[in-house]
Amino acid sequence: MTVQTIIQPxxxxxxxxxxxxxxEDGWYVNLGVGMPTKVADMINDExxxxxxxxxxxxxxxxxxxxxxxxxxxxxxxxKPVTLLPGASLFHHADSFTMIRGGHIDLCVLGAFxxxxxxxxxxxxxxxxxxxxxxxxxxxxxxxxxxxxVLMQHNAKGGESKLVEACSYPLTAPGAVSxxxxxxxVFGVADGGFYVIDLAEGVxxxxxxxxxxxxxxxx
Amino acid sequence: xxxxRKYSLAEALEGISDGAVVMIGGxxxxxxxxxxxxxxxxxxxxxxxxxANNAGWSRETGxxxxxxxxxxxxxxxxxxxxxxxxxxxxxxxxxxxxxxxQGTLAxxxxxxxxxxxxxxxxxxxxxxxxxxxxxxxxxxxxxxxERALPADVALIEAWAGDRWGNLSYQGSGRNFNPVMATAAxxxxxxxxxxxxxPLDPNAIVTPGIFVNRIVQVKADSDRLxxxxxxx
Numbered sequence: 001m002t003v004q005t006i007i008q009p010x011x012x013x014x015x016x017x018x019x020x021x022x023x024e025d026g027w028y029v030n031l032g033v034g035m036p037t038k039v040a041d042m043i044n045d046e047x048x049x050x051x052x053x054x055x056x057x058x059x060x061x062x063x064x065x066x067x068x069x070x071x072x073x074x075x076x077x078x079k080p081v082t083l084l085p086g087a088s089l090f091h092h093a094d095s096f097t098m099i100r101g102g103h104i105d106l107c108v109l110g111a112f113x114x115x116x117x118x119x120x121x122x123x124x125x126x127x128x129x130x131x132x133x134x135x136x137x138x139x140x141x142x143x144x145x146x147x148x149v150l151m152q153h154n155a156k157g158g159e160s161k162l163v164e165a166c167s168y169p170l171t172a173p174g175a176v177s178x179x180x181x182x183x184x185v186f187g188v189a190d191g192g193f194y195v196i197d198l199a200e201g202v203x204x205x206x207x208x209x210x211x212x213x214x215x216x217x218x
Numbered sequence: 219x220x221x222x223r224k225y226s227l228a229e230a231l232e233g234i235s236d237g238a239v240v241m242i243g244g245x246x247x248x249x250x251x252x253x254x255x256x257x258x259x260x261x262x263x264x265x266x267x268x269x270a271n272n273a274g275w276s277r278e279t280g281x282x283x284x285x286x287x288x289x290x291x292x293x294x295x296x297x298x299x300x301x302x303x304x305x306x307x308x309x310x311x312x313x314x315x316x317x318x319x320q321g322t323l324a325x326x327x328x329x330x331x332x333x334x335x336x337x338x339x340x341x342x343x344x345x346x347x348x349x350x351x352x353x354x355x356x357x358x359x360x361x362x363x364e365r366a367l368p369a370d371v372a373l374i375e376a377w378a379g380d381r382w383g384n385l386s387y388q389g390s391g392r393n394f395n396p397v398m399a400t401a402a403x404x405x406x407x408x409x410x411x412x413x414x415x416p417l418d419p420n421a422i423v424t425p426g427i428f429v430n431r432i433v434q435v436k437a438d439s440d441r442l443x444x445x446x447x448x449x
Contacts, residue, residue, distance in 0.1 A: 054320065055245040055393050071248075071442035072389030078246035078275075078300075078449035090394040091423070092245075092271075093328040096321030100341065130323040131308055135297040137323030139346070150438045173344040 012182075014199065017042050019108065019150055019180040023049055023178070026107035028098075030054065030140060033077045036108040036150050052104055054136045056095050059087025076136070099136065100143040107144035109137065111151050111176075113166045116213040118176040118188040120147065121168035134171075141172035153181035153210055158214030162186065162193055183207045186215070195218055222383040222432050223412060227257035228432040230406050234371055236263050241327070241402055242270040242281060242393035243374040247445030249387070251375040251408045252280045254436040258373070259283045267292045268367055269327070271320065271394055273301035275445050284313040285313065294367070296320035300449075319347065322396055326367035331400025331428075336365050372402035376424065377437075379409040383429030384422045392423060406430065410437040 016035055020042035023029060030036050030052045035039045042060060043049050051060040053075045056133060061082035062077060069080045098104055111122040120141050141147055154160055179186045184198035184207060194216040198207060208215045224230040231254065234240070240258075244250025256279055268290050274281035282303035284290050292314035298304050307313040318326065319341045329337055338361035342348050352363040374395040376385035385407060387395065399405045405428055412434035 004397040011324065053390070055248075055390050057390055069443065069446070070389055071446070072391050072437075073447070074248050074390055074446060078248075078446065080446050085418070089387070089390065089392060090345050091396040092320075092324040093397045094392050096324045100321050100325075129307055131298060132315070133297045133299040134317055134319050134347070136320040138319040138345065139341045141320070170345045 004091065007180050013038060015150055015180040015182055018185060018199075019148060022185075023047070024107065025049070028052055028058065028103065030099065030104050030107045030144065032107070032109040032137070032140075034110050036110060037075075037077065037152070039108055040043045048098050052098060053081070054092075054099065054140075056090050056092065056093055057081070057083070057087065057156040058090075058098075059084045061087075089195075096136070096139055099139050100212075102143060102145060102205055104140075104144040106146045106148060107140045108148050109140065111149045112168045113163050114151075114176050114188070115147050115163055115166045116192050118174045119166050120149065120171045121192055123171045124169050126169045126191045130171070137171050141175040142206075146177055147175045148180060149176050150180045153183040160210055162213060162215075164213040183210060187200040191211065220426075221222045221381045222426070222429060223269075224431050224433045225380050227253060227433060227435075228261070230254065230408075230431045231258055231261060233404070234258065234261070234263050237265045238263060238325045238370040239267045239269065239368075241369040241372040241374075241394075241398040242268060243372070243393065243398050245255060245271050245390065245393035246449065247280075247362030247442050248389065249375050249391035249395050250274075250280055251373045252438075252441070254373045254375075254406060254408050256281045256283055256407035257289055260356060262287065262289060264289050265291045267294065269294045269323075269367060269398075269409035270301075271296050271323065275300055275448060277303050279441070282393070292316065293322070294318060296323050315357065317347065322364055323367070324394065326364055327394070327397045329366040329399045331397065336363055338363055361436035367401070369398070369402040370404065372398040372405040374399055376404065376407055376409050378411040378413060379407060379432045380413050380417045380426075381432075382414070382416065383407070383432055384417045385409065385426075385429065386413060386417055386421045387423050396424045399424050404430050407432045408435040409433070410435070429443035
């Protein structure tokens with residue numbers, strides 16, 4: 001009988017769950033598409049958090065079961081959603097007044113890169129062959145009270161996505177205050193990254209080795 | 219007497235000429251006036267500039283249908299991904315694209331409707347989308363000047379309307395529609411229910427002053443569900 005090494009599959013949703021813990025009762029929150037969207041399902045206690053969708057919804061609820069889909073109600077990813085008690089509907093000028101006027105407490109976005117001064121690059125990798133599309137990312141990143149990035153710490157090739165200076169085109173300069181990754185929670189302050197919390201089993205040495213800029217202990 | 223009702227799509231769309239700047243409401247498929255756009259494609263004005271959030275989702279209907287027929291010279295939008303017709307035309311250099319951040323797009327349209335020629339916003343400041351635009355510092359922060367974005371025609375969709383052009387909406391169907399209604403010389407609306415009685419004034423989102431023509435087109439929920447499945 002051969003002995004197989006069992007590699008624990010990495011819990012890809014752990015950073016999202018960690019982020020969900022830090023959201024405060026009563027906040028109005030916009031979640032970007034992809035992994036950030038999953039944060040909504042991870043608030044399972046007495047906290048009341050109101051989710052905003054840029055296409056004109058406050059108080060967005062979970063995906064409806066098949067058969068209860070409202071054809072006239074979609075989220076920013078154009079997928080079916082529901083409304084929770086207290087929800088409201090509005091047009092784009094009002095929706096982006098909420099975003100650009102500083103009324104949204106938190107926006108959670110994915111990113112290609114975040115720099116040590118909080119620059120965010122998440123809208124294009126800049127290749128000429130690509131068709132650019134920006135959506136609401138630039139509005140959210142200058143307008144929300146807090147921008148937290150939820151992403152893998154390193155790209156598929158191993159390069160750190162936390163960098164001294166972004167190589168991809170910026171979405172907004174100096175926008176990001178926190179980053180939640182598979183290695184932990186990191187803050188941005190005074191032109192540098194610092195550790196807020198390390199994931200279980202991750203040492204400061206490993207986090208530093210896998211970060212492309214100086215990482216301060218606190 | 220005021221009566222903005224039209225009884226065919228062709229009558230509702232009369233007078234749209236070559237080179238027109240046409241706003242088209244909707245976010246994804248919801249609130250998109252597909253019947254009006256498809257009827258416009260049949261009429262066939264050329265060299266159109268389209269202003270919309272997306273570039274459509276299905277080759278058979280809406281903005282991609284206009285593009286497929288070679289009627290669109292340029293699109294001004296925030297998120298053209300998901301439109302195969304647009305993508306192939308764009309990559310072949312056959313259509314112009316102006317990318318505008320979604321909130322800036324909404325505000326440029328709002329300003330056109332409100333008589334405001336330009337405004338400053340922090341959106342896109344310090345990015346490649348501020349290129350060629352005036353920037354200015356207020357209270358230590360950098361802002362980009364953006365111009366109002368008016369149109370010749372706005373094609374919009376609402377849920378219910380009356381002969382005065384008053385409109386109410388359903389679900390996430392408002393999106394760009396009430397804003398675009400204010401910003402065009404000619405606003406044409408398709409509604410699911412065209413009522414004989416006046417709409418309840420408390421329920422009106424778009425007052426009739428912003429609407430020129432209104433036509434009834436029963437909503438196609440199967441089409442909306444199909445778009446959700448593709449998303």
